[in-house]
Amino acid sequence: MSLKSKNLLGIEQLSKGEIFEILNAATSFRKILDRPIKKVPTLRGITVANLFFEDSTRTRTSFELAEKRLSAETVNFSASTSSLKKGESLRDTVENIEAMQVDIVVMRHSAPGAPNFLARRIKSAVINAGDGCHEHPTQALLDVYTMREYFPTFEGLRVVIVGDIKHSRVAGSDIRALKKLGASVAVCGPRTLLPIGIEKLGAEVYSDLNKAIKGANVLYLLRLQLERQHGGYIPSLREYTQLYGIDVDKLKLLSDDYIVMHPGPMNRGVEITQEVADHERAVILEQVTNGVAVRMAILYLSASLIRDLEK
């Protein structure tokens, strides 16, 4: 089996079978990351452009490492040093990069749907590395990969996502992935940070933290997006931390086999205390390590389709 599309624009487009295909391929690539020489020739001859129009630490570094581990040729583009600053449009920028015969474009952009716009206009495969508040599919795939390392099945697994759901592309992609895999998902946050219609994705909705996290297997914390709190969504950071911040006492409400996850970057002392961030049940850095393997899998599966199309 392979993926239906060379593009990965969102979890929405993937079937349950395709998600497992990516996770299984990632399991093979994860073993390579533990070898003394962490490099294979799988993507030799493939060129990847990393186009980041918005800041990133983990996703950008993770994609760059994944490409290097697979021996791809890479080119990095940063919006701040490009001709976008001289008024060039997104379409022209990317068409010029494609004209240099790039096979895969990895793109992060603040506008929801920007990778979809691109995928309709260029021949290169497009992988969404996060678009506004819409989707962050590679984050969701590394999250479910990490959960699968701790829990044998998604059926019956209870995942609770706490925090700024309204501004989170991670929450949307995680809910979509987990529901496709058969997990039960709840979201929790102040009512002002719960988007209208979120329950249509199949998530239970809570504003009471204690009720939401009782018996959860996975506690998934989101960053309070401080840069997006100008709309008066929360009265104060202090009140948010009092009502929705996770400290070690809150962990006692979870199931015995719980893990704590966070996509990063964390606001220590806001949504998560130091003790919880560094807790033995927090798998936040494992998520980051697994992210490289998952991105290797996605690049490999996308490149396989490109090579098939060229035959």
Ligand code: CP
């Ligand atoms: N998780 C995540 O997307 O982090 P970055 O913004 O640092 O890429």
